[in-house]
Amino acid sequence: xxxxxxxxxxxxxxxxxxxxxxxxxxxxxxxxxxxxxxxxxxxxxxxxxxxxxxxxxxxxxxxxxxxxxxxxxxxxxxxxxxxxxxxxxxxxxxxxxxxxxxxxxxxxxxxxxxxxxxxxxxxxxxxxxxxxxxxxxxxxxxxxxxxxxxxxxxxxxxxxxxxxxxxxxxxxxxxxxxxxxxxxxxxxxxxxxxxxxxxxxxxxxxxxxxxxxxxxxxxxxxxxxxxxxxxxxxxxxxxxxxxxxxxxxxxxxxxxxxxxxxxxxxxxxxxxxxxxxxxxxxxxxxxxxxxxxxxxxxxxxxxxxxxxxxxxxxxxxxxxxxxxxxxxxxxxxxxxxxxxxxxxxxxxxxxxxxxxxxxxxxxxxxxxxxxxxxxxxxxxxxxxxxxxxxx
Numbered sequence: 001x002x003x004x005x006x007x008x009x010x011x012x013x014x015x016x017x018x019x020x021x022x023x024x025x026x027x028x029x030x031x032x033x034x035x036x037x038x039x040x041x042x043x044x045x046x047x048x049x050x051x052x053x054x055x056x057x058x059x060x061x062x063x064x065x066x067x068x069x070x071x072x073x074x075x076x077x078x079x080x081x082x083x084x085x086x087x088x089x090x091x092x093x094x095x096x097x098x099x100x101x102x103x104x105x106x107x108x109x110x111x112x113x114x115x116x117x118x119x120x121x122x123x124x125x126x127x128x129x130x131x132x133x134x135x136x137x138x139x140x141x142x143x144x145x146x147x148x149x150x151x152x153x154x155x156x157x158x159x160x161x162x163x164x165x166x167x168x169x170x171x172x173x174x175x176x177x178x179x180x181x182x183x184x185x186x187x188x189x190x191x192x193x194x195x196x197x198x199x200x201x202x203x204x205x206x207x208x209x210x211x212x213x214x215x216x217x218x219x220x221x222x223x224x225x226x227x228x229x230x231x232x233x234x235x236x237x238x239x240x241x242x243x244x245x246x247x248x249x250x251x252x253x254x255x256x257x258x259x260x261x262x263x264x265x266x267x268x269x270x271x272x273x274x275x276x277x278x279x280x281x282x283x284x285x286x287x288x289x290x291x292x293x294x295x296x297x298x299x300x301x302x303x304x305x306x307x308x309x310x311x312x313x314x315x316x317x318x319x320x321x322x323x324x325x326x327x328x329x330x331x332x333x334x335x336x337x338x339x340x341x342x343x344x345x346x347x348x349x350x351x352x353x354x355x356x357x358x359x360x361x362x363x364x365x366x367x368x369x370x371x372x373x374x375x376x377x378x379x380x381x382x383x384x385x386x387x388x389x390x391x
Contacts, residue, residue, distance in 0.1 A: 002051050004073040006066050009040050009296055015067045016040045017168055018060050027055050029075060036072070039168055045296065054079035122150045129154030137163065169260035177320045184326075185363035188318050189371040193379035195334050195353035197387065204388045208276045212283040214391060217253075217308035220331045220357065222278055223382035224306060225249050225270045231374045233365050235304045237324040243365060252302030252322060253282065255289050256310075264322055265289060266302045275390035309333040316356040326365050329378070332356035 009016050016038040023029055023036075034046040035055075057074040060066045122145050126133055131153045138145035166174075198216055206214045228235045228249055236245045251270040255263050265285040270278065288294045305328040307319045316332040332355055339352030357378060359371045 001056070002053065002075045002077055003071045004035065004050060004075060006038065006060075006068050006070050006072055007047065008068050009038065009045065013040050013068070013296075015065055018062055018064050018066060018072065020062060021058060022046075023055050025055055025058055029053060029055055038066075040172070049075065051075055051077050053077040122147055125150040125154060134164070167260045169257060169262075173261035176323065180320050180323050184321050184323070186321060187361050187363045187366065187368060187371065188358060189361075189368050189375065190316050190318075190330075190356050190358035191372060191375045191379070192354050192356050193375075194383060195355040197383055197385055198334050198353050198355075200387050204391055208279045208391050210276065210280065212276075212279040214275065214279050215308070216334050216355070217306065217331050218279055218282055219275070219385060219387075220329070220355075220378070220382060221251060221253070221270075221282075221306045222273070222275055222385060223378045224304075224329050225251055225273070226381050227374060227377045228304060229271070230377060231370075234327045234361070234374060236326050236365065237303060238326065238362075238364075239324065243326070246303040248303070250301045250303045252305035252325070252328075253285070254305060254307040254319070254322075254328075255286070257289070263289060263294065263299065264302060264305060265294060265298045266300065268301060275385065275387065279391075305329070306331065316358045318358060319360050321360055321362060326362040327371075328360050329375075330358040330360070332358070 006016060017040075018036055019039045020037040022034050029035060029049045029052065031050070031052045032048045035049040036047050038045055038047055053075040055073060056076045056079065058072070059074070060070070060072040066072055123133070125147065126136075126145075129150075131150070133145060136145055136149060136153050137143070138149050197219065201214060201216075201219060208214060232245055233243070235249050236243050238244070248269050249271040251267040252264040253267065255265060257263050265288070267273075267278065267281045267285065270281075273281070285294075285298060288298060302322065303325060305319075305322050305325060307317060307328060307330045309332050310317060312333045314333050315335075317330045319328045319330050321328055334353055334355045336351055337354050338349050339354070341348050341350055357375050359375055361371050
């Protein structure tokens, strides 16, 4: 017999939720065949079978939260699948023929929004009445919505209040951010810099020669990575009380995930990349974010992160540091503003582009003066990017 355990799911991830079993007890499984799906705050992954054989026990049901390393199933490597009845779990005995069948339990088709249990009959009543199940608070067992609940809701309309269960991603994101604030003395500095380079990008074209989009965030990220060569203590992470300064820059990019918080996919070995190469790597990551096909490797090993403007009207953001990193750079929206120009003793006002760059930093390794110096160096390197040559 072989115990199937929940493997390590990535850096700082200690548990996951079993969301789906692809096999049932008694089924034959082949080595590396998808066995079950697990969801974490970072990614949904299909877990392959570690061996060939027959699935004899399922120890963690769909919806269970399981710690990494815990047993979730048992595979008999010497057994052969048959049409015989599935093995009975240890400690139980099969029902006698005279025993009436157990009452049916809710299936995945009975579960509605936010885990509310809804039977097909109740779902039809609510659908015909134009009432969303998530707006109701059921009075049945375990909060399930009964037929009477449904008929009353259709008659009277939904209540003004309803309970929303936090998604796994948002819950984990909140936990991570709270730990970061409790353990790290945060500092923040922001400076406004010349954004004329973005006009050059518009002129050259916001697509690389091999077809990948170039964003404002990407251009700043390129300069931010290059500046880290002179401020290497910002490309670091804490391991207990020791600061580990990394030689390679693994660039994390903060991405919003609809209705499920944020993810931070990582461009590994970002130092030395041209704008074209960075655009390709970021474009491929963003495609996997959108399709929910990120791997655990895509989310591990970040050493420095960048957060783009959350909207075209956001002047700046003050991001929370992503543990165990020590700094995260934020990019505000690029704006057209009145700019004072002094030339040959005269002063004029013209329309120019400006952007605010901010740096959240760990006070244990940095102070505001050094943070501002880093941002100013990023601004210098940003202005000097050869957009036409690198795209």
